[in-house]
Amino acid sequence: MIISSWNVNSVRVRLNHILNYLKKNKPNFLLLQEIKTESKNFPYSELKEIGYDSEVHGQKSYNGVAIIYNKKISNLNFNITNDEQEQSRSISVDINYKNELIKIISVYIPNGNPVDTDKYQYKIKWLKSFEKFLINQNKLKNKLIIGGDFNIIPNEEDVYNPADWENDALYRIEIRKFFRKMLNDGYEDAFRLVNKKANNYTFWDYQNGSFERNKGLRIDHFLLSKNVSHLIKDVTIDKYLRALERPSDHVPIRLSLV
DNA sequence: ATGGCCGAGATCCTCGGA
Numbered sequence: 001m002i003i004s005s006w007n008v009n010s011v012r013v014r015l016n017h018i019l020n021y022l023k024k025n026k027p028n029f030l031l032l033q034e035i036k037t038e039s040k041n042f043p044y045s046e047l048k049e050i051g052y053d054s055e056v057h058g059q060k061s062y063n064g065v066a067i068i069y070n071k072k073i074s075n076l077n078f079n080i081t082n083d084e085q086e087q088s089r090s091i092s093v094d095i096n097y098k099n100e101l102i103k104i105i106s107v108y109i110p111n112g113n114p115v116d117t118d119k120y121q122y123k124i125k126w127l128k129s130f131e132k133f134l135i136n137q138n139k140l141k142n143k144l145i146i147g148g149d150f151n152i153i154p155n156e157e158d159v160y161n162p163a164d165w166e167n168d169a170l171y172r173i174e175i176r177k178f179f180r181k182m183l184n185d186g187y188e189d190a191f192r193l194v195n196k197k198a199n200n201y202t203f204w205d206y207q208n209g210s211f212e213r214n215k216g217l218r219i220d221h222f223l224l225s226k227n228v229s230h231l232i233k234d235v236t237i238d239k240y241l242r243a244l245e246r247p248s249d250h251v252p253i254r255l256s257l258v
Numbered sequence: 259a260t261g262g263c264c265g266a267g268a269t270c271c272t273c274g275g276a
Contacts, residue, residue: 009275010265026273034275061266062274111276118275151276174260176264205276206263217276249276 001071001097001257002027003104003218004238006149007203007250011035011066014248015043017241018068022050025238025254028071029095031106031147035064041068048050059088063146065106068094073104080105085122096189097257100143102228112169120169123151127178131185137225138186145226149250151219152179152240154189157198158218170219182223191235192254201251202237208252210255211242222255 004027008014011032022030030052035042039058046066047054056066057078065088067073073093080090092105109130112123137144153171156162165171183189191200201216210216222235233256241251 013265034265104272111274113274113276203276208263209262210263219276246264 002254003029003145003147003222003257004252004254005031005033005106005222006252007033007108007149007220008247009034009036009248009250011042011064012037013246015046016057017244017247019046019050019239020045021144021252022052022068023213025252028069029104030068031104032061032066032151033064033106033108034243035066036061037064055093057088057091062087063108064088065091065108067091067104067106069081070094071095075103079203080107081126081131082127083224084125089126092126093198097231101229102145103137103144105144105146105148107146107150109149109151111151113173115167115169121179123169123175127175128241131178131181134182134185134187141227143222143228144187145228146223147253148221149219150179150221150223152221153175153219154179154221155215160199160201160203160215160217170217186226187223188226188229188232190224190229190232191218191237191253193229193232194235200237201239204242206249218223220250220253222253233258 039056075094101168110123202220204211
């Protein structure tokens, strides 16, 4: 089984890239973030034509998440956190895989810049609510596979020039501590279980020739509860998509399960 | 060497992204 996660920065602009990605890599689940459209405008029928159903938590202009899938699902949920601004930033479904009930979640955690504004405070509140959810799920011994744009650079090897980012909402120590806490609370950064190398990025800014100079960030992650980490076969970053015409600024990460 | 963007939605600019 394959589960991919991708911040597409507009599902309508990226539809052809998404269709080609599904045909080429054949994921069973594709978790989307930043679809930037209301649910009614989601390209359900184009995806259905190539064998995928979609569950969508959309929003006009900004944010928006979705799960595209070709397996049986149940228990669809929006909003795993208490979002004070009611933005569309999470969606989950349950699946049965090898007789295990697993919750699959697509998340789009707030950016939080600039740090001296209420956008940063919103990110902190969102992360606190997310942490509470994770701790609660861990107590219940639930099995979770969370993919998404976390807007957190976990460590210095995950950014091209750490010194430039020390006061940024993606890298501030206060924010990185949330990620460490998730690992302490019973979850794994799936990518780091299979790949220890530096400079593996999932995002490159549109500006300054960032991609050509490989000035990127690793901010898209698969976070798995430890009770399913034995299922991880591989985690790959599908970097080739950033080099296509009219790309998203993020590329997919792809989780293969045993 | 430096700096260069993109999408949505309402207008020909602003906001948000990271």
